[in-house]
Amino acid sequence: MASTTPATGSFPSPYEVETLPGCEGWEEMYPYYGRFLESRREADEGRFWFWNSMHFPEPMPAFDVICIDSPYQGIGSWQNRVFAVPPAMGIDWRVVNGYIYITGNPVLDPEKVAERAEVFQKRAGYYYENWDELYGTWRSNMEQLIKELSELEVPDLPEYEPDEVVRGEQNTSFYRVQDAYSRTLRMGDLMWQHHFELLLLGYGAYQTLAEFCKANLPDIPDQHIAQMVAGIDVILFRPDQELRRLARLAIEKGVDGAFRQGRTPEEIDAELAQSEAGREWLEELEKVKEPWFHMATGDGLYHFYRSWLDEPAIPYASLIGHVAALRAGQEIERPTEQIREERDRLADGYRELLDESQRRTFDDLLNLSRRVFPYVEEHKFFCDYWFLTSWWNKIREFGALLARHGFLEDGEDVFHLTRHEVASALDELTLTWATGGQPAGPSHWPPIVARRKEILERFKQWNPPPALGTPPEKVMDPTLIMLWGITDERIRDWASQVEGGSTLSGAPASPGTVEGVARVVRSVDQIGDVREGEILVCGATSPAWAPIFSKISATVTDVGGVMSHAAIVCREYGLPAVVGTGRATATIKTGQRVRVDGTNGVVTILEDADG
Amino acid sequence: MAEAPLTQTLDALRSADEPAFGGKSASLGQMLSGGIPVPPGFALSTAAFHAFVRESGLQRTIDDALSHMTVGDVDSVSAASRTISEAMRFAPVPAAVEEEIAARYAEVAKAAGQEEPPVAVRSSAVGEDSSEATFAGQQETYLWVRGVEHVCDAVRDCWVSLFSPPAISYRARLASAPEPAMGVTVQLMVDAAVSGVMFTCNPVSGDRSMIALNASWGLGLAVVGGEVTPDDLLVSKVTGEVVREQVHSKEVEYVPDPQGRGAVRVDVPAERRDVRCLDDAAIAALVDVARRVERFFGSAQDIEWAIARGAQPPEGVYIVQSRPVTTAPPAEKPPAPAGGDALSMVMATFGVKPAGGGQR
Numbered sequence: 029m030a031s032t033t034p035a036t037g038s039f040p041s042p043y044e045v046e047t048l049p050g051c052e053g054w055e056e057m058y059p060y061y062g063r064f065l066e067s068r069r070e071a072d073e074g075r076f077w078f079w080n081s082m083h084f085p086e087p088m089p090a091f092d093v094i095c096i097d098s099p100y101q102g103i104g105s106w107q108n109r110v111f112a113v114p115p116a117m118g119i120d121w122r123v124v125n126g127y128i129y130i131t132g133n134p135v136l137d138p139e140k141v142a143e144r145a146e147v148f149q150k151r152a153g154y155y156y157e158n159w160d161e162l163y164g165t166w167r168s169n170m171e172q173l174i175k176e177l178s179e180l181e182v183p184d185l186p187e188y189e190p191d192e193v194v195r196g197e198q199n200t201s202f203y204r205v206q207d208a209y210s211r212t213l214r215m216g217d218l219m220w221q222h223h224f225e226l227l228l229l230g231y232g233a234y235q236t237l238a239e240f241c242k243a244n245l246p247d248i249p250d251q252h253i254a255q256m257v258a259g260i261d262v263i264l265f266r267p268d269q270e271l272r273r274l275a276r277l278a279i280e281k282g283v284d285g286a287f288r289q290g291r292t293p294e295e296i297d298a299e300l301a302q303s304e305a306g307r308e309w310l311e312e313l314e315k316v317k318e319p320w321f322h323m324a325t326g327d328g329l330y331h332f333y334r335s336w337l338d339e340p341a342i343p344y345a346s347l348i349g350h351v352a353a354l355r356a357g358q359e360i361e362r363p364t365e366q367i368r369e370e371r372d373r374l375a376d377g378y379r380e381l382l383d384e385s386q387r388r389t390f391d392d393l394l395n396l397s398r399r400v401f402p403y404v405e406e407h408k409f410f411c412d413y414w415f416l417t418s419w420w421n422k423i424r425e426f427g428a429l430l431a432r433h434g435f436l437e438d439g440e441d442v443f444h445l446t447r448h449e450v451a452s453a454l455d456e457l458t459l460t461w462a463t464g465g466q467p468a469g470p471s472h473w474p475p476i477v478a479r480r481k482e483i484l485e486r487f488k489q490w491n492p493p494p495a496l497g498t499p500p501e502k503v504m505d506p507t508l509i510m511l512w513g514i515t516d517e518r519i520r521d522w523a524s525q526v527e528g529g530s531t532l533s534g535a536p537a538s539p540g541t542v543e544g545v546a547r548v549v550r551s552v553d554q555i556g557d558v559r560e561g562e563i564l565v566c567g568a569t570s571p572a573w574a575p576i577f578s579k580i581s582a583t584v585t586d587v588g589g590v591m592s593h594a595a596i597v598c599r600e601y602g603l604p605a606v607v608g609t610g611r612a613t614a615t616i617k618t619g620q621r622v623r624v625d626g627t628n629g630v631v632t633i634l635e636d637a638d639g
Numbered sequence: 640m641a642e643a644p645l646t647q648t649l650d651a652l653r654s655a656d657e658p659a660f661g662g663k664s665a666s667l668g669q670m671l672s673g674g675i676p677v678p679p680g681f682a683l684s685t686a687a688f689h690a691f692v693r694e695s696g697l698q699r700t701i702d703d704a705l706s707h708m709t710v711g712d713v714d715s716v717s718a719a720s721r722t723i724s725e726a727m728r729f730a731p732v733p734a735a736v737e738e739e740i741a742a743r744y745a746e747v748a749k750a751a752g753q754e755e756p757p758v759a760v761r762s763s764a765v766g767e768d769s770s771e772a773t774f775a776g777q778q779e780t781y782l783w784v785r786g787v788e789h790v791c792d793a794v795r796d797c798w799v800s801l802f803s804p805p806a807i808s809y810r811a812r813l814a815s816a817p818e819p820a821m822g823v824t825v826q827l828m829v830d831a832a833v834s835g836v837m838f839t840c841n842p843v844s845g846d847r848s849m850i851a852l853n854a855s856w857g858l859g860l861a862v863v864g865g866e867v868t869p870d871d872l873l874v875s876k877v878t879g880e881v882v883r884e885q886v887h888s889k890e891v892e893y894v895p896d897p898q899g900r901g902a903v904r905v906d907v908p909a910e911r912r913d914v915r916c917l918d919d920a921a922i923a924a925l926v927d928v929a930r931r932v933e934r935f936f937g938s939a940q941d942i943e944w945a946i947a948r949g950a951q952p953p954e955g956v957y958i959v960q961s962r963p964v965t966t967a968p969p970a971e972k973p974p975a976p977a978g979g980d981a982l983s984m985v986m987a988t989f990g991v992k993p994a995g996g997g998q999r
Contacts, residue, residue: 111989113989113990114989114990114991115989115990116990141990142992145986145990145991145992148986148989148991149986149991152985152986152989153982153986156982156985232985232988232989233985235988236981236984236985236987236988239984239988240984245846245847245848245849246841246844246845246846247841247844247846247848247849247873247882247883248846248848248875249875249880249882252875252877252878373877373878374877374878377848377876377877377878378848378877381847381848381876381877389980389981389984392980392981392982393981393984393985396981396982396985504990506988506989506990539880539881539882627880627881627882627883627884628883628884
């Protein structure tokens with residue numbers, strides 16, 4: 029690629045980033061193709077790499093790399109090989125000190141773009157025309173896949189094979205373990221294939237509406253466009269809705285006394301189990317759990333984001349909060365009627381302002397967006413939450429198997445091996461189980477795991493720069509724009525922030541201005557530290573963070589656009605929000621006073637933390 | 640025409656009264672009829688001007704002076720103007736006209752609850768658009784006028800302006816010059832706590848869903864005259880939310896002269912300087928009025944407004960003037976393919992160039 033001087037500022041070369049002290053050799057836990065290799069230095073220095081802190085806010089454990097490879101195999105397949113999006117192929121990734129940087133592969137040859145345009149129009153047109161039917165098929169495919177995964181058995185390795193093997197009804201355990209592992213991996217791939225089937229087209233319809241609105245009404249706030257399109261009865265809101273219903277039920281049944289601040293789910297359940305009414309409530313809870321407790325406690329791309337089933341303390345904290353609010357006479361319902369009215373009022377209001385000739389286009393684009401957007405909102409529940417939390421648990425079963433045979437000290441350690449190393453360990457385990465030989469694994473793997481854990485801890489102390497390499501003259505990739513909000517303006521902002529300063533800018537995601545004390549939260553397990561009235565500063569949020577939005581006074585995120593989770597929830601709660609600041613978590617420290625101007629997208633650090 | 644009344648209250652006027660009362664008075668009357676809060680007042684018709692010329696016997700002086708004038712000769716035009724103006728200034732306002740002014744002024748005083756309320760006296764051009772009126776000298780304004788006698792003087796000064804040098808040479812150059820005539824508007828002055836201008840679109844981007852509001856402390860002079868950097872707000876017409884705002888330091892403001900005449904410039908007290916001068920209720924009231932004015936005229940408007948001291952909006956919000964926005968850039972049209980087909984536009988988002996070679 030020709031090296032032109034970009035007008036958008038500059039970032040460090042990825043080859044100049046130094047390995048953190050004490051982390052020497054970190055590269056070995058990642059695949060060779062994910063590294064900035066000398067062999068492709070010239071090409072990679074000329075590309076623009078931005079930290080994907082939306083999906084990978086924390087250093088990447090070795091196994092979790094599968095959640096980079098598979099999604100990018102999926103997104104690239106659909107974008108590049110199925111739909112042939114004219115100007116963009118797929119996404120490449122690299123790892124620096126454990127953090128994941130990505131960039132798009134553009135199509136530069138105009139003839140190729142034109143050729144792809146023909147393919148794209150035909151295939152995307154087919155999808156838009158048959159959307160409802162295709163989405164119906166998609167859902168049944170996903171439900172089928174989730175069912176298969178839940179039924180998949182991870183066998184143990186017994187002293188003697190059961191009689192079924194003798195009768196030819198069952199394969200031997202060595203084969204069954206190998207088969208289960210490869211099937212688990214392939215199911216993950218299949219989920220990621222499904223994940224991206226409809227997503228790009230869904231975002232594209234929305235993006236087109238947004239551009240149309242802005243071309244005609246240049247100052248229309250992004251959140252108004254989002255509000256006109258946003259679904260009302262989407263699945264994503266169901267889990268919390270069910271919790272609110274359970275909270276009301278607890279009060280109706282007179283068992284709300286069990287939901288006291290500071291109690292564990294077990295203590296609450298134990299008290300409930302003592303009364304008839306309490307047992308009825310618990311029965312109702314069991315019904316709600318399938319499937320709504322498959323909600324994730326994070327955006328699902330790391331193994332440590334669990335489901336509500338795995339970490340009941342999270343939904344129970346919400347229950348306690350809802351019960352307390354109800355007793356205090358507060359309204360806890362999501363005001364759906366109000367949201368619906370607001371959505372129609374906005375659409376009518378803007379429609380009225382357009383020229384006669386443009387109203388039909390507006391209506392068509394709005395209807396198309398409303399038709400496709402439920403997918404954009406709902407795929408998260410099926411893929412990122414329900415499937416992925418179950419899938420990590422399946423991997424945990426293999427971890428437990430390896431631990432039982434001494435290959436790992438703890439089942440959880442499985443996530444510090446790559447998926448290929450796990451395959452290798454299982455190879456040796458099944459081999460030595462079969463031969464009765466002495467396995468090397470128990471002395472081979474634990475030191476590797478220990479070293480990697482230490483490196484990841486050190487990586488957590490590092491503040492990755494928002495971007496590396498050479499910014500493009502113009503961002504052309506529709507996926508980067510739609511999914512990550514990477515625009516020319518955003519890159520300029522990041523470049524200016526590399527210089528430092530006490531002001532951060534981002535997308536104005538929810539209006540209003542608030543001053544308060546910042547609380548930097550790096551992962552969902554720290555949300556318990558957040559105190560009433562504080563300003564949440566984080567990489568990004570997910571539905572798992574729901575319990576804290578009633579506590580905080582504003583939100584600032586590193587990554588995300590006006591359709592990000594933080595933006596949507598803050599608008600619902602009426603909290604100011606600035607999203608996509610690039611490095612709020614790196615710049616702002618817990619305890620600092622900050623002002624969040626969600627109307628203009630500006631965050632100002634007012635003073636240092638005390639002490 | 641001879642039957643037209645000499646005066647009329649503003650709220651009784653409609654656009655059909657333009658030939659008799661002039662554009663400004665007719666437009667204010669029309670706004671009042673549409674429920675738009677305009678400060679109360681009254682209007683003088685061209686019949687009042689004609690009565691003045693007739694009863695004072697000035698017609699001969701005017702004709703004489705103009706017939707001796709050489710168009711294009713600056714000195715000769717000035718001499719003619721001076722002769723006519725001096726004669727007019729010494730001529731009394733006809734008794735019938737003065738009586739009606741006194742009665743109408745008393746009505747304004749009663750409505751305002753003041754003995755001698757301050758009024759603005761302005762010329763109201765007839766049969767000409769505003770750019771022509773500027774040439775024709777029909778843009779006189781006298782502010783903070785109190786008392787019948789001073790109102791009469793200001794009315795006469797408006798009439799005199801018909802014979803300013805630019806006005807008479809302008810008419811002399813026209814192929815068929817109309818008989819000089821004008822109406823006059825007399826309107827209660829609002830002692831504004833806050834005032835400013837607003838556009839019913841964003842004049843920078845052309846966005847019609849926005850109201851661009853400039854506001855500063857005190858009377859409108861400071862904003863119109865560019866003596867302060869006003870607070871600058873962009874408000875959504877659809878939701879009433881403030882979409883962008885810049886609060887500036889407003890160093891000075893104009894307040895009514897305690898002596899009762901005109902306005903004086905004072906420093907804004909430090910504690911008010913950097914504070915946004917509009918609260919949420921005021922913004923909501925202004926947005927509401929702006930929408931009504933725009934709907935009323937059927938086009939984007941540039942509106943001067945004021946909020947009376949001590950009033951709680953929506954009470955006390957007044958429109959002082961409204962004119963069509965003529966300079967707004969047209970909103971950029973989306974690069975839609977022919978027919979604005981939604982699906983083709985979605986395709987374009989993914990980099991499919993629209994048929995016909997349009998550039999995205």
